[in-house]
Amino acid sequence: MSEPVVQARDLSLTFKTNDGPVHALSNVSLDINQGEFVSFIGPSGCGKTTFLRVIADLETPTGGVVTVNGLSPGEARLKRAYGYVFQAAGLYPWRTIGGNIRLPLEIMGYSKAEKKARVASTLELVELAGFEKKFPWQLSGGMQQRASIARALAFDADILLMDEPFGALDEIVRDHLNEQLLSLWSKTGKTIAFVTHSIPEAVFLSSKIVVMSPRPGRIADVIDSPLPKDRSLEIRDTPEFLEIAHRVREGLRAGHSYD
Amino acid sequence: MRNVVPVMTVLAMLVAFWWVSVAPMNMRAALDVAERAGDTVVPTGSVERRSIPVLRLLLDNPQHIESGYSLKRPRLPTPSQVGAELWKTTGAMVIKGRAFSKRSLIHHGWITLQSTLWGFLLGTTLGILGAIAIVYSRVANMSLMPWAVISQTIPIVALAPMIIVLSNQLGIQERGVPKAIIAAYLCYFPVLVSMVKGLRSPSASELDLLKTYGAGRLQSFLKLRLPASVPFLFTSLKVGIAAALVGTIVGELPTGAISGLGARILIGDQFGTPLAIWSALFAAAILAGVLVTLLDIMQRITLHKMGFRA
Numbered sequence: 001m002s003e004p005v006v007q008a009r010d011l012s013l014t015f016k017t018n019d020g021p022v023h024a025l026s027n028v029s030l031d032i033n034q035g036e037f038v039s040f041i042g043p044s045g046c047g048k049t050t051f052l053r054v055i056a057d058l059e060t061p062t063g064g065v066v067t068v069n070g071l072s073p074g075e076a077r078l079k080r081a082y083g084y085v086f087q088a089a090g091l092y093p094w095r096t097i098g099g100n101i102r103l104p105l106e107i108m109g110y111s112k113a114e115k116k117a118r119v120a121s122t123l124e125l126v127e128l129a130g131f132e133k134k135f136p137w138q139l140s141g142g143m144q145q146r147a148s149i150a151r152a153l154a155f156d157a158d159i160l161l162m163d164e165p166f167g168a169l170d171e172i173v174r175d176h177l178n179e180q181l182l183s184l185w186s187k188t189g190k191t192i193a194f195v196t197h198s199i200p201e202a203v204f205l206s207s208k209i210v211v212m213s214p215r216p217g218r219i220a221d222v223i224d225s226p227l228p229k230d231r232s233l234e235i236r237d238t239p240e241f242l243e244i245a246h247r248v249r250e251g252l253r254a255g256h257s258y259d
Numbered sequence: 260m261r262n263v264v265p266v267m268t269v270l271a272m273l274v275a276f277w278w279v280s281v282a283p284m285n286m287r288a289a290l291d292v293a294e295r296a297g298d299t300v301v302p303t304g305s306v307e308r309r310s311i312p313v314l315r316l317l318l319d320n321p322q323h324i325e326s327g328y329s330l331k332r333p334r335l336p337t338p339s340q341v342g343a344e345l346w347k348t349t350g351a352m353v354i355k356g357r358a359f360s361k362r363s364l365i366h367h368g369w370i371t372l373q374s375t376l377w378g379f380l381l382g383t384t385l386g387i388l389g390a391i392a393i394v395y396s397r398v399a400n401m402s403l404m405p406w407a408v409i410s411q412t413i414p415i416v417a418l419a420p421m422i423i424v425l426s427n428q429l430g431i432q433e434r435g436v437p438k439a440i441i442a443a444y445l446c447y448f449p450v451l452v453s454m455v456k457g458l459r460s461p462s463a464s465e466l467d468l469l470k471t472y473g474a475g476r477l478q479s480f481l482k483l484r485l486p487a488s489v490p491f492l493f494t495s496l497k498v499g500i501a502a503a504l505v506g507t508i509v510g511e512l513p514t515g516a517i518s519g520l521g522a523r524i525l526i527g528d529q530f531g532t533p534l535a536i537w538s539a540l541f542a543a544a545i546l547a548g549v550l551v552t553l554l555d556i557m558q559r560i561t562l563h564k565m566g567f568r569a
Binding site: 057078083086087094095104106135 | 467472482
């Protein structure tokens with residue numbers, strides 16, 4: 001087995017606030033392997049987003065070590081090791097859908113022909129071909145989020161970091177996007193880290209589920225999913241699925257320490 | 260164009276109010292003129308009338324109200340008198356082929372417009388550069404911003420003569436220069452404040468996104484902060500150009516300038532010709548309206564082309 005893509009050892013992050021220190025992450029150790037789909041689930045304040053941001057070098061840990069592709073997060077970021085999808089699609093309103101996907105390519109200095117080819121192929125990948133010249137406001141919320149995924153896929157990053165990308169969408173759209181995301185994962189073979197607060201979403205998508213709990217933010221349980229990589233929405237009614245969902249729920253309950 | 264009716268309604272109401280106000284405003288002058296012409300006036304004597312309320316005079320001398328609407332030197336000219344004076348000093352001059360004669364408001368408006376545009380250019384440039392400095396430098400943010408605010412608390416009428424004296428002292432012969440500086444002084448502030456807001460308008464996650472691409476400061480400025488600030492820029496430009504026009508006119512008042520709309524207002528005041536004051540005032544208002552409208556059209560076209568939702 002090759003080196004893990006993301007390796008975290010005793011990772012801690014404490015924010016200093018006016019109300020005293022907040023322990024967003026406390027002694028988090030975790031490996032994410034090549035090609036895995038890892039979901040992070042837990043109540044707010046459990047550090048799931050913070051952990052993702054540490055991997056992305058958007059936050060600096062106060063303790064412990066984390067490596068991405070064997071490098072520090074900062075080096076990995078400058079080598080464009082990952083694409084990041086935020087909770088809000090965050091498309092620039094003055095750029096067309098094609099223009100938004102071209103943004104990272106412009107910054108990274110791709111050639112004109114290369115940019116054109118990549119925009120076309122990623123649009124195809126997220127089933128938005130034909131929308132290249134539309135402006136973001138002309139698209140629905142789900143389509144905008146697909147465009148923002150395309151933007152993260154446009155350059156050759158092997159890791160996709162997704163922070164509750166479908167959190168603001170309704171359930172029907174979300175189901176559809178989940179299916180699309182799975183097929184995209186199997187087509188591209190990327191390593192995906194996915195933050196969510198939905199148990200069915202986490203179980204349906206993941207090959208590994210990390211259950212986290214708050215105050216201090218820590219890992220409560222890591223579940224390796226026995227579900228096959230090739231799955232459809234119907235799998236959610238199988239006993240295996242329900243069993244994993246149950247274990248996730250138990251993990252969340254155990255971690256809850258509301259006094 | 261659907262706001263034509265409400266705008267015209269308000270305009271009609273203003274003109275009606277103005278027209279009605281002419282009677283009380285001009286009553287005393289009208290009675291003086293009538294008395295001198297030998298007509299019966301109640302009560303007789305200009306000095307006696309001073310202690311009588313205008314309303315009383317109107318009620319006692321209804322036959323003289325009408326003459327208040329055609330005085331040669333009215334306190335408040337009627338809308339039609341101002342309109343006629345405006346036409347006489349603009350359109351009629353053009354027809355006579357003397358559009359740029361010294362008596363033409365087109366000549367004076369042109370003088371004012373030049374300084375306004377130079378001041379606008381200077382003020383806008385300073386405002387944008389200042390905003391960039393404030394957004395990118397902590398030192399500039401803490402040192403520039405308070406002074407920018409303080410600069411606007413100084414009455415421009417107090418500052419204008421100093422700027423004119425100073426630029427004279429420095430040997431600047433061109434009369435337009437100090438006026439443009441005063442115009443820029445009023446114009447830069449709204450641009451600065453709006454551009455600071457505009458350049459800071461991208462959200463934390465939009466900035467984080469560029470960070471994940473490893474974008475540099477220049478790239479994040481050109482690709483994100485600058486385009487995000489465009490709607491803010493246009494809004495402030497419209498305020499800025501109006502401020503620049505006011506600044507130029509104020510700059511023309513105390514200078515002993517003989518040309519420019521401000522000079523016309525001052526001369527009209529000194530020579531007791533209210534019609535000249537009023538027509539210059541209206542010329543200035545029309546000029547401001549045209550400038551703001553032009554910027555508004557530019558804003559619409561630019562934002563539409565950029566894909567911002569109207």
